[in-house]
Amino acid sequence: xxxxxEVIERMAGSKPHKGRKLALxxxxxxxxxxxxMPFVIVVLxxxxxxxxxxxxxxxxxxxxxxxxxNISDVWNNPTFNFLSALKDSVIITVLxxxxxxxxxxxxxxxxxxxxxxxxNFLFMMYVAAMVIPFQVVMFPLLTWFRTVGDxxxxxxxxxxxxxxxxxxGFGEAMSIFxxxxxxxxxxxxxxxAADIDGCSRAGTFxxxxxPLIQPVFVTxxxxxxxxxxxxYLLPLLVLGASGSIRTIPLAVQGFNGAYVKQWNLIxxxxxxxxxxxxxxxxxxxxxxxxxxxxxxxx
Amino acid sequence: MSSKSKRKLTEALFLVPxxxxxxxxxxxxxxxxxxxxxxxxxxxxxxxxxxxxxxxKAIFREPGFLHSFLVTLEFTVFNVISVNVVAFIISLLVTxxxxxxxxxxxxxxxxxxxxxxxxxxxxxxxxSNILPQIGAAIGSQLLSKSLISNKDTVMLTMVIVNAWQYxxxxxxxxxxxxxxxxxxxxxxxxxxxxxxxxxxxxxQIPLMANAFTISLFLTLTNSFKMYDVNxxxxxGGPTALFMMKPVQASELLALNIYQTAFKYNNMAQxxxxxxxxxxxLTIFSIIxxxxxxxxxxxx
Numbered sequence: 001x002x003x004x005x006e007v008i009e010r011m012a013g014s015k016p017h018k019g020r021k022l023a024l025x026x027x028x029x030x031x032x033x034x035x036x037m038p039f040v041i042v043v044l045x046x047x048x049x050x051x052x053x054x055x056x057x058x059x060x061x062x063x064x065x066x067x068x069x070n071i072s073d074v075w076n077n078p079t080f081n082f083l084s085a086l087k088d089s090v091i092i093t094v095l096x097x098x099x100x101x102x103x104x105x106x107x108x109x110x111x112x113x114x115x116x117x118x119x120n121f122l123f124m125m126y127v128a129a130m131v132i133p134f135q136v137v138m139f140p141l142l143t144w145f146r147t148v149g150d151x152x153x154x155x156x157x158x159x160x161x162x163x164x165x166x167x168x169g170f171g172e173a174m175s176i177f178x179x180x181x182x183x184x185x186x187x188x189x190x191x192x193a194a195d196i197d198g199c200s201r202a203g204t205f206x207x208x209x210x211p212l213i214q215p216v217f218v219t220x221x222x223x224x225x226x227x228x229x230x231x232y233l234l235p236l237l238v239l240g241a242s243g244s245i246r247t248i249p250l251a252v253q254g255f256n257g258a259y260v261k262q263w264n265l266i267x268x269x270x271x272x273x274x275x276x277x278x279x280x281x282x283x284x285x286x287x288x289x290x291x292x293x294x295x296x297x298x
Numbered sequence: 299m300s301s302k303s304k305r306k307l308t309e310a311l312f313l314v315p316x317x318x319x320x321x322x323x324x325x326x327x328x329x330x331x332x333x334x335x336x337x338x339x340x341x342x343x344x345x346x347x348x349x350x351x352x353x354x355k356a357i358f359r360e361p362g363f364l365h366s367f368l369v370t371l372e373f374t375v376f377n378v379i380s381v382n383v384v385a386f387i388i389s390l391l392v393t394x395x396x397x398x399x400x401x402x403x404x405x406x407x408x409x410x411x412x413x414x415x416x417x418x419x420x421x422x423x424x425x426s427n428i429l430p431q432i433g434a435a436i437g438s439q440l441l442s443k444s445l446i447s448n449k450d451t452v453m454l455t456m457v458i459v460n461a462w463q464y465x466x467x468x469x470x471x472x473x474x475x476x477x478x479x480x481x482x483x484x485x486x487x488x489x490x491x492x493x494x495x496x497x498x499x500x501x502q503i504p505l506m507a508n509a510f511t512i513s514l515f516l517t518l519t520n521s522f523k524m525y526d527v528n529x530x531x532x533x534g535g536p537t538a539l540f541m542m543k544p545v546q547a548s549e550l551l552a553l554n555i556y557q558t559a560f561k562y563n564n565m566a567q568x569x570x571x572x573x574x575x576x577x578x579l580t581i582f583s584i585i586x587x588x589x590x591x592x593x594x595x596x597x
Binding site for chain 2 (some may be wrong): 017020021024025027028031032035036039040041042045050053056057059080086097103104106107109111113114122126129131132133134135136137138139140141142143144148165168169170172176199202205216226229230231232233248249252253256261263266267270273274278279285288291292293296297
């Protein structure tokens with residue numbers, strides 16, 4: 001009886017429970033503060049002069065107004081050229097995501113709806129290709145892109161079209177795999193009805209299937225989007241460190257190389273680099289988290 | 299044109315864009331890559347000659363590469379453990395009854411949104427400026443010098459930064475798995491008098507087996523392929539001695555491959571290293587697939 005009463009008491013959230021809850025809350029808060037420390041350090045040191053930082057790395061900013069001075073220094077710096085890097089990152093990420101998601105869903109749909117040997121073979125080839133690491137293709141890719149670019153008279157190196165095409169190649173295998181798993185569960189009846197109503201094959205896909213598979217687009221967009229936005233090595237190789245097209249990671253690394261140990265300016269450059277994705281996260285947090293979880297479990 | 303052949307044509311056209319990109323970006327460079335690793339390829343247009351296994355023989359005699367290989371394995375082991383332990387602890391905290399758990403969940407994921415180059419720079423500042431001052435203030439010999447410029451602690455900094463960045467992602471997988479455990483099971487255990495600790499070790503952990511497997515392989519491949527943070531945080535340094543030769547203390551494989559090709563201008567040997575890299579990753583995946591298969595039979 002006594003035990004039962006204790007359990008009832010505990011479930012009602014009385015004393016022993018409360019103590020544990022408070023302890024967990026304190027531990028979580030401390031851990032969270034520790035996790036957020038690097039961001040706090042970035043913001044605080046973006047508000048200081050370099051001599052302040054060198055003399056006393058751990059310290060409060062003397063003058064908040066220094067933040068605007070630092071930002072305008074970095075903003076107007078031709079080596080960093082933040083706006084142009086932001087523009088290039090947005091163009092490359094958005095267009096790559098568009099081609100990856102549309103073309104991969106089209107291919108996955110055809111592969112699911114054809115039960116022939118070739119479609120199975122093709123699908124298995126995409127799955128197997130997911131193992132191939134970027135490193136083993138990156139050097140030959142450069143030579144090959146140069147050769148092909150010269151041949152078709154459309155440059156594939158140091159150009160938007162080249163890097164977007166490369167992202168399609170590297171992102172499609174996983175995307176087709178994810179779409180494939182989802183489309184398998186889409187009932188065939190709707191497509192058959194559309195077929196009988198005289199809808200073309202392409203019309204069936206774009207008007208019937210595409211709206212039905214919208215949830216999985218979130219997964220594909222988030223997984224590929226975070227990767228492409230933050231990617232460093234592929235842009236470094238395909239666009240070059242000093243080409244006219246530069247993504248944000250390239251700009252940050254280039255700036256860091258040119259202003260070694262100018263920590264206040266480097267901190268501002270990292271702050272600017274972080275802001276776009278953090279702002280996006282504030283608005284689309286639910287989708288980003290859901291996409292990351294779904295993508296890893298599938 | 300009959301409607302059937304029109305249908306076939308549409309479907310074929312639907313496959314073309316991805317197939318074209320796949321062949322041009324993956325298949326052809328991959329086959330070239332295997333071939334080049336057996337030649338004296340220079341990456342330019344210059345003629346290449348077949349050299350057999352010479353590149354492979356050379357890289358396995360190179361202390362820099364062997365050291366890089368071992369350091370990568372070491373990093374992978376420590377990183378897999380630290381990321382998963384930190385992620386698991388956080389996932390328990392943010393699924394407990396605490397207030398603000400949704401805010402915490404979202405917050406712990408934030409480091410994962412930001413790229414390795416940016417994070418590497420931020421942590422380079424922390425390790426080389428902030429921590430030494432704190433170390434000097436508390437009179438710690440070890441901390442008062444930069445952990446990055448010490449060959450014995452440089453890999454520790456890599457593990458810390460990666461655990462910090464990646465734990466939030468793995469946490470999400472654990473949280474999803476914990477939320478999948480039915481509440482009634484845990485409540486029944488509580489009514490039966492199971493302590494908090496027993497509930498975690500005897501109920502939650504066994505029911506999360508699948509999430510552990512997924513996370514293990516995700517962190518395994520992520521650690522093995524690590525590049526961005528390596529470049530921005532340590533750039534391979536400082537120098538250490540290995541097989542009585544100077545090597546780069548924190549140069550992981552991906553960075554070693556890049557440096558071989560572009561810093562030492564040896565494209566063919568860099569490519570041979572990349573092929574070895576590919577083989578190791580393939581072995582990881584085969585283990586993963588066969589492990590998953592064996593579990594499917596059990597289930």
